[in-house]
Structure formats: structure tokens, C-alpha cells
Amino acid sequence: MPHSINSEVCEGISECVKACPVDCIKQASGTNKKGTTYYFIDFSTCIDCGVCLSVCPIKNAVVSEERPDLQQI
Ligand code: SF4
Numbered sequence: 001m002p003h004s005i006n007s008e009v010c011e012g013i014s015e016c017v018k019a020c021p022v023d024c025i026k027q028a029s030g031t032n033k034k035g036t037t038y039y040f041i042d043f044s045t046c047i048d049c050g051v052c053l054s055v056c057p058i059k060n061a062v063v064s065e066e067r068p069d070l071q072q073i
């Protein structure tokens with residue numbers, strides 16, 4: 001199951017982007033309700049390695065399941 005980024009929790013720090021081995025974390029075009037540029041995971045290419053979850057410094061920004069209800073694009 002792919003991982004997801006909770007759009008409203010993400011702080012746009014992008015540690016996950018640099019760490020992802022398959023380059024499937026992309027910057028969203030808009031901002032979240034905090035006014036922060038956020039990132040999202042391409043579910044179709046995520047290999048569920050969990051690296052993004054381990055490097056993200058923000059609690060609950062990355063969740064280890066496919067959650068299109070939490071992740072905006
Ligand atoms: S998911 Fe975490 S590491 Fe990735 S951009 Fe958002 S806050 Fe940063």
C-alpha cells in the first residue's frame with residue numbers, strides 16, 4: 001500500500017523528496033490552509049519503502065497507507 005502525505009500537516013520541508021528512492025514525491029501547485037507549500041506522493045509509483053516516514057520531522061505528516069482523503073494534489 002502506498003504512503004500518503006497529510007496535506008494540512010505537511011510543512012513543506014522536503015526532506016522526504018530528497019530521500020525517496022523512486023522520486024515519487026511532488027510539490028503541489030497551491031498551498032495548504034497554513035499557507036505552506038506542501039508535497040504529495042504519487043500513489044502509482046510509490047514502492048512503500050517507508051523512507052519518507054522515517055525522515056519527515058513533522059509528526060503525522062506522512063501516513064503509511066493510501067489516504068486520498070488526507071492528501072490533496
Ligand atoms: S511530508 Fe514531511 S518531509 Fe515531506 S515535505 Fe512534508 S513535512 Fe517535509
Ligand code: SF4
Pocket residue numbers: 002003019020021022023024025041045046047048049050051052053
Ligand atoms: S514510501 Fe518510499 S517510495 Fe513511497 S513516497 Fe515514501 S520514500 Fe517514496
